[in-house]
Amino acid sequence: MNTTIMLFLLQDGITNGAIYALLGLALVLVFAVTRVILIPQGEFVTYGALSYAMLATGQVPGTAKLAVAMGLVAFGLDLFFARKSLHARLIARAVAVDIVFPVAVCLLTYALAGPKTPIAVNIALALLIVAAIGLFLYRIAFQPIAHTSVLVLLIASVGCHLALQGLGLVFFGAEGLRGPALSNVALTAGALRFTGQSLAVYGLTIGFIVALWLFFGYSLTGKALRATAVNRLGARLVGIRTTLSGQIAFLLASLIGAISGILIVPITTLYYDTGFLIGLKGFIAAIIGGLVSYPLTAIAAILVGVVEAFSSFYASNFKEVIVFTLILPVLVLRSLAAPAVEEEKD
């Protein structure tokens, strides 16, 4: 075996693995707080990436309008569910979050979009749009059924994935897009060449892992999110709004998804349906981490990335087969190692 090739493959695998790690972390986060297995995570990736790519060409992506439409539906739901106890503060909050926020983002996008818009502004706009979509997705599809079983939530999750993917085809078309790189810096170390893009991937992944660890371990809001996951009734009894916890979790997950998308769209061409496969690889990592452990998920994601890189070199036809088969021995091992946990009965 050629050492240089091996190093290249390893580098490639770690770069991809870092992206899967980000997605896996988001999946663990959402599952821990809401018990939703977030299949539409992949759509957050494509929406973020392709919105950014379209903004880079000076066009306004359809996702900006989708955010406004979803906000209107969320507003209707907020009013409907609170119809028995409407008061001014509640209505003001609903107007601010459901109407003012997405409309402002949409208007800002129209105002700023243009061929000369700086990359940083485009990134910020794409993130805001996807964050709004993620927040409203929870409000519309999951909050009304938050008390149901994991299976019902999973079915709703698959439905959201299909709907968002279909909308993605409408917004971005069937052709793939690429976005401009974040930076053109490159470092050389021996035979390896590190582009600014891959360094940004590493930096952001590590940054997110540390930030999530600090957030969940030390901040009161983070602890409240964990508490919601550990004991929903207990959390409500100390006054934590579990609906708000769910919204924060989805907001974070959609942001992480969109950032992953923006990080990879300069490296590979993304299509409206590419996100699903990328999200699934994050899912494999999350499953290996047992849907609970952040560090284990990150390590598993690197493993998935490296296995993928090597199998695409040695057996490229079987690349996906090999990666997804990883899950079988893991599930067998996990089922042997840990006794089945009964689902909480609330």
Added chain:
Amino acid sequence: MSALLSVSDVHIAYGKVEAVRGVSLEVNENEIVTIIGANGAGKTTLLNAVMGILPLKGRTAFASRDMATLDIEDRVAAGLSLVPEHRELFATMNVEDNLQLGAFRVPKATAANSFERVYSLFPRLRERRKQLAGTLSGGEQQMLAMGRALMGAPKLLMLDEPSLGLAPIVVADIFRTIGELRAAGVSVLLVEQNAQAALQIADRAYVMELGEFVLSGAARDIASNQRVAASYLGFQHEGESAV
């Protein structure tokens, strides 16, 4: 003076089965009130409905404010707190985090004082503050559940069977602490099967049977009532045994 908690003509049903039928009760400020009764009388159902966990028909008011439109979180913010029968602790988090989350709705400065207060009420919790809640003994878990509720600086603390499954010496400790709460300005609504202990610390008592209050009054009078003595306190009056 108007009552802190007032519940009037409350009905609670599980589907078609009415578990609580037309119950009214009041808790005044600085008062310890107990509801005693056998298993299945509807005591837990009543507490859960007052907290907002179960829906009820009837009127409930807390601190002169109608509670019909308030959800659980609003009631917590208003100063009502429940320590449920199953305690509902955050088992995989440590004692300190559990307590800190208890103060989720109160300002940081108040929380710091609450920590001191809870630790002085339950010194054992201070010793165990880095231990996971799920690994505590039953008595310590009950202390933690009460401590977590007190962190929110409630006006009224509702306790559901705090003595359940605990050793007698621990029960005595818990009841002594409940008695101390009155001095700290916290009213208590206590649901208990251990009628003797409950009646000793309570000011007033209600006796619940099959979803209805059959008797109410000063705790002393209830304790000396023959029927209560026979059914709940585990001894019979001489006059009755002849019947």
